[in-house]
Amino acid sequence: MLEVGRNCSHIAHADRVAILVENDTYFSVVEEVLERAEKSVLLIGWQFDPRTQLDPINPPHGAAGQVGHQMRRLARTKPDLKIRLLVWNSPLPIAASQGMFPQRAIRWFNSNPVDLRLVKPLSLGAAHHQKILVIDNKLAFVSGGDISVDRWDTSQHLDLDIHRVLPSGEARKPRHEVVMMVDGEAADGLGQLARDAWQWVTGDTVTPAQVDYDPWPASIKPTLTDATVGISLTVSGASHTIKTRDVESLFLDMIAQARDLIFLENQYFTSPVIATAIARRLGEPEGPEVVLVSTGESPSWFDHATMDGARAEVLHTLLEADVHGRMTAWHPKTVGGDNIIVHSKVTIIDDRMLRVGSSNLNNRSCGYDTECDATVERREPDPAIRGVRHHLLAHFLGVPDEKYAEAEKTAGSVAGAIAALNTKGRMAPISSQRPGWLGRLTARYQIGDPSDPANAWRPWKRRKLSHRLREEVKQVTRRAPDDYHDPDDA
Template sequence: MSQFADGEGRLEPATASLIDRPGLCWKTARAGRFAVLMDNEAYFEALASSLAKAQKSIVVLGWQFDPRTRLDPETRPDDYQAQIGHQLRMLVKTRPELDVRLLIWNSPLLIAASQGFYPHRAQGWFRKRMVEFRLDQPGPLGACHHQKVIVIDDAVAFTGGGDVATDRWDNPDHLDDDPRRCMPSGLIAPPRHETMCVMDGDAARALGDLARERWFRATWERTLPDHVETDPWPDGVEPDLYDVPMGVSRTEPRWAGRREVREIEALHLESIRSAKKLIYFENQYFTSPRIAAALAERLEEPDGPEVVLISTGKSPSWFDQWTMDTTRSEVLFRLEQADRHNRFFAFSPMTVGGQRLIVHAKVTVIDDQVLRIGSANLNNRSMGFDTECDVAVEPGTEDGERTIRRLRQTSIAHFIGAPTEAYRMAEEVTGSVGQAIQTFSEGRMNPLGADPPSRLEAFIAEWQLGDPSSTADAWRPWKRRSPTQRPLQSADGSTSKSRISGR
């Protein structure tokens, strides 16, 4: 451990970096190059470039996979040759030594139906076994494989919140009714914000190890790391960071003798405790009572950090509206109550035409010193019930801090529809991320508040229905009961108030 001298010349241990603290990361490694890919226009273009350079192996882990997906949205929706399933088969046909493996969640009937019964129907694309396609069940009933990782030649790896599917392409303009978002059905997919990242070096090999372990658990087949002389780094992608330390954190449920892994939750909680100035989230869901309790504690401090959340205003599916949105409302109410110093801000972004923008990214920034990108939502199941993978980079340099700040400000600016420099200046003047966002009045960022619930919604939030935190309470919601602290009006008009307790 490194040391430094205090004011009297005594040597004291230096504070360990966040990703080096025990129990927070599965592996730490250095990325020779690391780049953030904001929205799937950038991701799909980079992925297409790297796939074309693959020499020995391509491994895909996904929650969803649709072989009809066009990585180039400028091609026609019915252009068979532009579809990724066809492209993967052609790669193997022209390079017989190339090993292509896809391991996708075996989604239940109701979810598969909403996806046109993909990825199940994708098996028919690869019957000749030129491409190894497997559906994978995580084990516990109701759990899902939610990791999104693609590793190419063990030299370059992509990870984040995005799947390869026909409704996932969008770019930072998030245009209303953009014809490039046309799906095979002829419908235009709704605007969607995603964030992925790409890395090489030992960090890519670490994600390759994760993929190999997943493959072994699903198939009992062991695969070996690859070594290539070529460089599959995507053309046109300029690295944001060089030679940066990175940590890989996971969530895995307890099942079949395997222990529970909650590294992602542990890293979130430690990040919240360690933050000095800013905790910034972009996330699809926001329902975890443990994370809410940690944030509430920091908001009550007189000199604690500012907390900023950007999330979808209303979930696309009715099930998520009843479960995730309802419980989020209770979490927001709790944080509003704890926010005694006006440091909590929550927003939902809209398009220019007033359409809901789906925030599917899973991004966390701590003090502009730590950047996390991954698959985990800020809900119970991502902390202990589903499989998840997040990566965190912590440069530890002033240049690295400036880079993370630039990436964060660029993302915020694209939400509000303003140049990055204009938003940066507003942040500099106000000294606050939340207040800087509020200075832009174009109506692109709506305050995300805690709407009063009906009795049924309060019941769902109290019992956290649809959001198990582990295999221990998956079918025992009484074990994860979280009494609301919102005043509930009784039939006679009186109100009562009970307190949420952080678990």
């Protein structure tokens, strides 16, 4: 399915691929690989906070455990090591919510060889949303999360965790993240992407690092070996960049070609283009099961206003299209019933395609913000990819992976397995009740969710995307089986 020029910008081989679930694992690996880095550390992020404790459970004495101090120490003690950080220059409202980091981080490194640069958005209101880390051009990470003070959590997602706090001592909500780590040619491909971005922002050319050691952390067993990896991008085409919509194209190709299962774990779900593609599959008598895992309610007021209402409207519309009863949408909860923030961006198709990255299932990620995803493709279902999916669902349900696998085998579907194991209510259905007039208006015009610089400040031009979704659903319901009942009638 992966094709350069159609749904990805680069295809490369990786000897090893690992899926790191939760940032306690990711941060621990980052701490290890930073210490071993010899010549190059290149990080691209939506956010970066040098105060981040990579190991808040067992931190070194004083501030030494903060990633900014670690980088400063390494840059001083390793003259050959160049540490470059490329971070979005976020607008004032967002920067204020982040304690004015990364802007304040520049002062951390003023007299130090760590080189931090801020990236201006390609368009007014757009975000630089890629999350990439490359170590010595031989090991690379792609994720949906950033190295920041509010990102750490464990797979337990405790209601109260004394280690999950801001530097101020304020407690943070439980959060779910997923990272893909690759080596080989795939790491070099992500390294080239990062070097190109650095050159575009700074004008400086970065030569690929040449090292003799293997930076793969000994503590991490590969999830997959001998893998084909596609790198997909979104670049808006503004500010003299080349317009690239790999992210959206690959979402549509994956949905169209799925045989048995479309598994989506994502922070947002508002794109009418992606929803239209799913509606088409839901109308097929022998189409795939569709499972969405997302956050119950967005933590920020802006996302709650612009994304949650739009998601409710999209889900309500898809419920109409689900004439064969094959789609379910869930949000995970803690033991105490609190919402877990699902910030990961994972797509698994038929247990043979595994995609991880920065892209949300919304308009912005498909054409307005700057994004990067990595996808592993197998010809047939792979037990290792199935194991990743089983682990993601099992850890939300609070059961061992083996117990979830057995439940899915018995039930014959993901929804059936969740229903069988969800005795403590750890996963709750996301409401598909149609929102009020404000939510419907937000969804119809995709307020705050432009799909292209051409319609960024012309929301009326985005209405046709919602109209296409409604038309697709009408076509599906016209072909509905005799025993189908419209949800609105019920």
